[in-house]
């Protein structure tokens with residue numbers, strides 16, 4: 001039996017649960033967690049179960065109180081908290097996760113590839129585990145395969161294709177014609193930025209005469225008979241087109257021409273997954289994943305779940321949320337750039353305290369964006385701080401332009417341990433939550449640690 005069958009078996013057994021059973025779902029708040037939640041909600045609704053659901057950024061003690069329901073589901077989280085869950089629930093828990101963790105207990109059923117001794121990281125997402133569980137409940141739930149795929153993309157599990165269980169899920173979605181696969185150029189921001197800018201800033205794929213030259217980018221598009229902006233209305237400045245605004249034949253001409261310029265180097269092509277029956281903004285799987293992520297970061301969980309379950313009003317709102325989220329990030333980045341001199345900085349580092357300026361869910365992404373930005377020299381450690389709540393402050397560390405070997409988790413761990421906190425993350429990204437009362441002392445030790453590097 002493989003893991004997919006194992007998860008389906010668990011779903012089949014769940015069906016023996018009485019319809020009057022009280023059920024709660026707790027899921028992670030990112031794209032994968034929200035997709036897992038939408039899949040399970042759909043499946044439970046179909047079988048006539050009642051439930052409540054809740055989304056959390058982390059499974060902390062706050063989320064583990066008052067769990068009086070007969071069954072509590074934990075989706076895309078919980079793997080490393082099995083013991084705590086076991087103590088917290090009154091009835092039974094079912095954990096559907098794909099992070100490393102420990103085995104089931106008497107009252108916690110843990111369905112997880114790691115527990116099943118399959119340890120490769122991108123074989124399945126939390127949404128994927130949940131998908132196979134629901135497939136065991138009812139084979140009609142195959143229609144939810146595309147949401148499971150979206151969850152995998154949200155967790156960056158698509159790397160030149162999907163593997164193993166993710167690939168099985170892709171095939172389920174392909175057979176039902178709920179997704180189609182194509183190829184497109186591997187250009188950064190191709191679905192989010194104006195095409196002209198995408199070409200001008202195409203540093204990943206160097207396009208001769210175009211990369212780094214606005215004139216070159218304009219000329220290329222003119223030569224191909226592709227208009228890069230919409231017609232100007234009432235004398236306003238014309239709006240620039242994005243890649244997805246192009247007609248299919250225009251896309252084809254552009255792709256072919258750039259392929260030719262690059263000597264038919266296949267490595268400049270990436271897979272493109274499209275949901276043919278979704279509205280324009282939700283057609284591209286990566287774009288869709290970004291929209292759901294934005295809803296999660298903004299705390300708009302109902303909107304995200306409604307959107308995934310096909311509610312049109314929720315979809316309108318979800319699409320708008322991406323804009324809201326991007327604006328909030330843009331404002332924060334602009335603020336940092338303008339106030340750059342006022343932040344604590346020294347050789348090789350900068351510490352940016354954003355206090356109440358941003359949502360806690362944005363502290364890490366802002367550090368990442370600043371680290372990617374040309375604003376700071378290569379190898380600079382960018383640290384951002386922001387309020388988690390009244391008592392706590394969130395800290396994030398990133399290294400500019402992804403310079404390796406900075407051992408950021410280790411570094412932050414050493415600094416926060418005396419304050420009774422833990423650091424999560426890895427060598428290139430780390431985060432922690434400290435008490436706001438300790439902030440000044442923490443900043444001073446962080447500064448010392450960064451200067452000692």
Ligand SMILES: [Mn+2]
Pocket residue numbers: 032033076098125126127155
């Ligand atoms: Mn996940």
